[in-house]
Amino acid sequence: MSIHNWFKRKKAQQETAYVRERLDIPGNLWVKCYKCNQAIFTKDLEDNLKVCPKCSYHFKLTAAERIIQITDPNSFKEINQKIVSKDFLNFTDSKSYAQRIEKSILKSNLYDAIVTGLAKISNLPVALGIMDFSFMGGSMGSVVGEKIARLIELALEKKAPVIIFSSSGGARMQEGIMSLMQMAKTSAALGRLRENSLPYISVMTDPTTGGTSASFAMLGDVNMAEPDALIGFAGPRVIEQTIRQKLPPGFQRSEYVQEHGMIDVVCDRRQLRENLSKFLRWFDER
Amino acid sequence: MKDKQKNLLGFEKPLAELYEKLDELKKVSSAGEMDMSEEVKMMEKRIENMRRDLSVKLSPIQIVQIARHIQRPTTLDYVALLLTDFIELHGDRNFGDDPALVTGIAKLDGQSVIVMGHQKGKTTKENIARNFGMANPEGYRKALRIMRIAERYNKPIISFIDTPGAYPGIGAEERGQAEAIAKNLREMAELTVPFISIVTGEGGSGGALGIGMGNKVLMLEFSIYSVISPEGCASILFRNAARANEAAMAMKITAKDLLELGVIDEIIKEPVGGAHNNPEQAATYIKSAIIKNLKPLLALSHRELIADRYNKFRKMGIFEEQ
């Protein structure tokens, strides 16, 4: 193995360790913030919606945590829970896709990278989709696409607004072209929602890139984002390799993307619920 | 003949020797020393046969090479060969004109159509001017603007897909590459006119799909369509771009694979060895495929066309429900 490849692999391993660590903070009394490096009481962090009390760094949330933070207590009713990915290409890299699916299900306690359902926010009904990065990097395969399409179709039936939280590196390569087709499927479903004048709020969280940003995530009547989230089409490394120059500071971060006109509201997690309620009330008034 | 040899792909090298022999025979023949026309004919036949043999057992990565062949006919080649009265339309009316994605009005056997497609070059200079067929957001926005014209005047749309992918650059990101593609996907689903998409070379991910949501999606025999390039897939999943070969195989990116998966509707045959060996013939095949597929669509109402497209893409996905 060349030094270059060794380095790349090493870096990748570090990155996955990093992601795992910052997703679950099991039992530790203290957590070190990834941004300011300060030690925080786990309980303080959790009380603060997993936003660093010192520097406002937004830790990643699981779908379950997001549901608790955003919806009215016990109002969330999951739909289409048990749709499971299939290794229809018999795709194997270092592991087979079938093994990856199995492992991810066990590790994340989820069936795939999105949880969908009906819920209430400030007593207003919503069709809610929440991606979970801990399931294969929130990648979009057939299941994510199908759950989103069904969620939107249910919203049409119930005449409910749709809110989708994205957290996804993009299409799931292990499903080849079929993952690309989910972009078409989800966007087409949103077209129907729009035709019927039902609102859609997209909330982009760290990260929202690739096939996810280039489909349902960018199509909100209102596009919202958590602060400092990576949001873009191509990944920063791909861009750097293509243009062979350094990227500008803040590039592809929420605030930068907002400055360039793609996001309506960059919203601190601690104000998110209130802002979503305002939007829902605004849309709800007839 | 020199050109043909120069353009041979790695796996076609056995042909080089035959081409050389053919050249010699022709030289002798034209010098008038001996009548070699029989031998020339035989050699040509041998070349043809070898090309046919080679193209029967092509591996996915070899098909990738043909799909990316520098001499492979481009969108504007096909426009010239199979359409008439073409006028190119430029600009997205917001930022600029994207030379990597061309659009225009034209006629197909007398029928007014809108045509669009990614545009690659055949030389380095041309490719730089065309950004190697990698469109920026303004390209996708131009495409949408032209699709709206098609809709307003009730004309069918034909799109030719041949791109490594949407351009990954700073400006592209700043101007909303993701938004431009996403919006096209949503809007294409709602088009009230017949829409046929043809993958003619490289169907590179979102950049391809951005103009690719036809009622019918067709693929040339030696084109590819994939969520990421084999090299990209190999470098991410196999941690080694050199393993593109395996990635090409694993991802199922050839026309035959995609037909089996139900992602495309039809494979358009190519001349022996690939479209670049006979662009005129390739264009005839494409033209008849378009006409055949367009006909039933022309009979559908606006509502039916939208439903047809929605159902087509709505069905895509393979999963298990417990």
Ligand SMILES: [Zn+2]
């Ligand atoms: Zn901090």
